[in-house]
Amino acid sequence: MKVKASWLTIWACCQYQFHLHLKYGPMFTSRMLEGKKRHEKLYSDFLKDAVELPEGTDIMKYSLKNTFYTREIFLECDELVGRLDGLFVDNGLFIPIEDKFTRAGNGGPFYHHVLQLWAYCFIIEKKKGEVDYGLIRYIDNVFKVKYDEKARSTVAKAIKQINLFLKGKIAPDDLEVSRDATYCKYCAYNSLCDRKLG
Numbered sequence: 454m455k456v457k458a459s460w461l462t463i464w465a466c467c468q469y470q471f472h473l474h475l476k477y478g479p480m481f482t483s484r485m486l487e488g489k490k491r492h493e494k495l496y497s498d499f500l501k502d503a504v505e506l507p508e509g510t511d512i513m514k515y516s517l518k519n520t521f522y523t524r525e526i527f528l529e530c531d532e533l534v535g536r537l538d539g540l541f542v543d544n545g546l547f548i549p550i551e552d553k554f555t556r557a558g559n560g561g562p563f564y565h566h567v568l569q570l571w572a573y574c575f576i577i578e579k580k581k582g583e584v585d586y587g588l589i590r591y592i593d594n595v596f597k598v599k600y601d602e603k604a605r606s607t608v609a610k611a612i613k614q615i616n617l618f619l620k621g622k623i624a625p626d627d628l629e630v631s632r633d634a635t636y637c638k639y640c641a642y643n644s645l646c647d648r649k650l651g
């Protein structure tokens with residue numbers, strides 16, 4: 454089974470949440486549902502201004518005029534699969550974008566968002582071409598996130614761990630849990646979790 458890029462986000466936040474996600478299926482908080490609506494709105498706005506490309510890069514069917522920019526792209530490689538929010542192609546360089554409808558952290562982008570962005574960089578690099586960095590756009594800030602050897606090996610390690618768990622080689626009780634009581638409080642699986650902090 455291919456690992457979903459979105460799973461890496463959950464994995465980075467709380468591995469036990471990933472176990473509950475598989476056991477009970479996707480569950481959404483009101484904030485997540487609001488984010489989903491805003492993504493849909495961005496995509497419908499994009500389509501109003503986009504043009505169909507008779508010949509563009511092979512990764513995109515629609516783009517804004519005068520630039521190679523598209524949204525909602527399905528991506529996959531041997532190890533990973535996912536849907537990326539946005540993508541620029543600039544002189545052959547791919548620049549993936551993740552849009553987050555929250556405020557940025559004080560110290561920069563949140564790690565689980567970085568890992569998700571790296572997952573898309575990983576796929577693009579394997580299947581399409583060069584990726585040097587990506588962007589995470591929060592409502593109050595935009596961050597340029599480098600994609601390098603460290604990022605590549607971090608993604609590969611997360612994929613390997615998730616696969617070990619999927620194959621039953623890591624027990625749910627051995628998974629790491631969130632150490633953030635606030636994160637637990639707003640977790641969609643809070644009511645089902647026997648290891649929560651808050």
Ligand code: SF4
Pocket residue numbers: 467469470471473630631636637638640641642643646647648649650
């Ligand atoms: S409530 Fe906390 S420990 Fe439990 S799954 Fe959610 S984030 Fe993890």
